[in-house]
Amino acid sequence: MLSMLLIDLKMxxxxxxxxxxxxxxRMTSSRxxxxxxxxxxxxxxxxxxxxxxKIFSEQVIVCTSNDSSDDEIYNYCQKINILCSRGELSNVxxxxxxxxxxxxxxxxxxxxxxxxxxxxxxxxxxxxxxxxITPSLDYIAYEKLIPNGSGIExxxxxxxxxxxxxxxxxxxxxHVTPIFYENCNKxxxxxxxxxxxxxxxxLRITIDYEEDYQLLKKLYEIKKSITLEExxxxxxxxxxxxxxxxxxxxxxxx
Numbered sequence: 474m475l476s477m478l479l480i481d482l483k484m485x486x487x488x489x490x491x492x493x494x495x496x497x498x499r500m501t502s503s504r505x506x507x508x509x510x511x512x513x514x515x516x517x518x519x520x521x522x523x524x525x526x527k528i529f530s531e532q533v534i535v536c537t538s539n540d541s542s543d544d545e546i547y548n549y550c551q552k553i554n555i556l557c558s559r560g561e562l563s564n565v566x567x568x569x570x571x572x573x574x575x576x577x578x579x580x581x582x583x584x585x586x587x588x589x590x591x592x593x594x595x596x597x598x599x600x601x602x603x604x605x606i607t608p609s610l611d612y613i614a615y616e617k618l619i620p621n622g623s624g625i626e627x628x629x630x631x632x633x634x635x636x637x638x639x640x641x642x643x644x645x646x647x648h649v650t651p652i653f654y655e656n657c658n659k660x661x662x663x664x665x666x667x668x669x670x671x672x673x674x675x676l677r678i679t680i681d682y683e684e685d686y687q688l689l690k691k692l693y694e695i696k697k698s699i700t701l702e703e704x705x706x707x708x709x710x711x712x713x714x715x716x717x718x719x720x721x722x723x724x725x726x727x
Contacts, residue, residue, distance in 0.1 A: 488603040492627065493581045494526035494533045495558075495572055497565055497649070498589035500542045504681050509589040510549060511686060514693035518680060519546070521592035521698065523555060529599040532579040535589070536572050538562035564646045566638060573634065582608075584633075586626045586649055590680040592689065595701040598667060599625050611660040612653035618672045621723060622679030623701055626650050632660065644727050651726060671701075676708055677718055684718040691717070 498509045498519055509519045516524070519535070526533045535550050537543040539559040550557035558575055560568030569586070572578070583606055587594060598615070602625055605613050613627040628650065636652060645652045653660050666672075678701070680686050691714060692699050695707070708715060 487600050488529070490583070490603050490606050491531040491579070491581045492529070492603060492606075493579060493584040493630075494530035494587055495536050495569055495584050496522055496526065496533065496587045496589050497536045497568065498543075498546050499538055499540075499562065500545060501540070501562070502590075502681070505683060505686065508680050508686065510545065511680075513592060513689055514697040514699075516698070517549075518592050518689075519549070519589045520553065522587060522589055522594065523553075524698065525592075525594050525596060526585070526587060526599075528596045529603060530585065531581055532556070534558060534572055534575070534578070536560070536565070536568045538568065563643075566641060566646045566649050566652075569649055570634065570638070573630070582630055583627055584630055586628060591622045591624065591678075592680070593620075593623055593678045593699075593701045593704060594625055595623055595671070597702065598623065598671060601667075602627050602665070605663060605665060609661055610663050612650065612662045614650075614654065614662075614664055615667050616664045618674055619667050620671070620673050620676035620678050620701070620705070622677065623671070628653070648726060670705060673705060673708065676705070676715065677721060677723075678704060679723075681724070682718065682721045684721055688715065688717040 500507050502508050510517050513521060523533050533555060535555055535557045537546045537557060537559055540562045547557050558572040560571040602613050611629045611632040641652060653662055680689055692704055
């Protein structure tokens with residue numbers, strides 16, 4: 474009953490606060506180059522992230538690099554009428570900062586950091602986070618209990634823009650948010666427990682390896698634009714399908 478309720482909620486914007494969603498994307502993945510534009514269901518991996526983010530966001534922006542390798546992403550965004558910002562290839566923090574200098578960007582106090590290789594983000598999980606926003610907070614995320622590939626982080630724009638980029642190390646520049654969760658003594662961070670349904674750390678639904686992609690393709694063959702909640706129901710009934718990427722290991726931050 475609970476799972477069906479959550480699936481019903483996924484199509485509803487059940488919060489009153491407005492946020493931007495900024496999706497970082499690049500073609501030069503070391504393990505699976507070009508993955509963000511791979512076909513999945515009737516769409517692409519990047520478009521699936523965009524479609525889901527549109528439901529809980531005032532505006533969706535793709536954040537890519539100004540390297541020629543990412544011209545394809547920029548052109549794709551132009552084709553589907555999605556705002557796209559560009560910046561340094563290795564300094565993703567700077568890319569996010571450049572985004573706020575774009576014309577036609579909506580004025581929101583908070584933004585979500587999303588990645589283009591996670592097409593199974595949950596609208597329900599996003600709405601729960603957004604409902605936690607208060608002016609006193611700097612960063613909001615889930616505790617590390619949710620499936621690998623379903624993560625969403627919310628960041629206070631004012632706090633973000635006040636960070637001195639020159640003080641960041643390489644990992645903080647590449648991954649954007651470690652400056653917050655590694656320094657909770659300096660920032661007001663909130664980590665919340667997800668609903669019980671989502672507490673599946675052993676479920677891997679990100680796309681880093683060919684095996685990950687093969688799993689996601691099979692899931693999208695079961696249903697076009699499948700949701701995280703529906704994937705969890707499949708996993709709980711019979712997880713044999715998920716053996717495909719069981720040996721894939723997530724890259725560590727440092």
